[in-house]
Amino acid sequence: EEEVVESGGGLVQPGGSLRLSCVVSGFSFNNHFMSWVRQAPGTGLEWVAVIKRLSATYYMDSVKGRFTISADSAKKSLFLQMNSLRVEDSGLYYCVRERGDLWGQGTLVTVSS
Amino acid sequence: DRVMTQSPLSLPVTLGQSASISCKSSQSLVFRDGVTYLNWLQQRPGQSPRLLIYNVSNRDSGVPDRFSGSGSATDFTLRISSVEADDVGVYYCLQTVGWPWTLGQGTKVEIK
Numbered sequence: 001e002e003e004v005v006e007s008g009g010g011l012v013q014p015g016g017s018l019r020l021s022c023v024v025s026g027f028s029f030n031n032h033f034m035s036w037v038r039q040a041p042g043t044g045l046e047w048v049a050v051i052k053r054l055s056a057t058y059y060m061d062s063v064k065g066r067f068t069i070s071a072d073s074a075k076k077s078l079f080l081q082m083n084s085l086r087v088e089d090s091g092l093y094y095c096v097r098e099r100g101d102l103w104g105q106g107t108l109v110t111v112s113s
Numbered sequence: 114d115r116v117m118t119q120s121p122l123s124l125p126v127t128l129g130q131s132a133s134i135s136c137k138s139s140q141s142l143v144f145r146d147g148v149t150y151l152n153w154l155q156q157r158p159g160q161s162p163r164l165l166i167y168n169v170s171n172r173d174s175g176v177p178d179r180f181s182g183s184g185s186a187t188d189f190t191l192r193i194s195s196v197e198a199d200d201v202g203v204y205y206c207l208q209t210v211g212w213p214w215t216l217g218q219g220t221k222v223e224i225k
Contacts, residue, residue, distance in 0.1 A: 047214040
């Protein structure tokens with residue numbers, strides 16, 4: 001069965017860092033776009049970052065220079081390194097394949113003092 | 114950035130009746146390969162989003178045929194032909210023709 005499972009969320013103070021992980025199973029990781037998408041409580045979805053074929057990366061403007069998306073094909077894992085976190089970065093972070101055809105359950109990030 | 118505008122934002126429907134959601138893009142969603150990269154997602158209460166429709170009108174695996182998508186270039190519609198209780202949730206249109214990928218605000222479908 002194809003699956004993605006996120007981990008690494010938690011409570012962090014403004015200015016702090018977190019590293020999210022997503023382990024994939026049931027499909028070949030190398031041949032897909034992989035993304036992180038977030039959802040603040042009670043609001044809509046934001047496409048945060050994409051990595052294409054394990055190389056090219058794209059970021060939404062508000063996280064450029066603070067977040068880094070990366071992948072390790074040997075570990076079948078996607079990562080999101082989040083630095084200089086802000087209160088507005090809080091939300092449920094989903095690992096997503098391609099243009100939304102497979103979603104994880106999400107990992108919750110709370111940035112608060 | 115391509116701005117995606119959905120309407121209505123709230124849609125009360127009667128069981129068995131049809132429902133339509135509009136999504137308009139500020140720019141064409143046709144890529145140079147000729148494909149129009151417009152998807153529809155469904156998010157049921159308390160669940161992760163799920164892909165319903167890709168490339169305007171193609172149902173994803175397992176999606177009931179009461180869901181259909183149509184449109185072209187900048188104007189798109191998601192139609193539910195006979196609403197069931199299981200269809201309650203928020204529906205989003207998503208464009209992936211160019212970065213940043215952007216979504217509509219979401220349309221909340223509820224049963225009257």
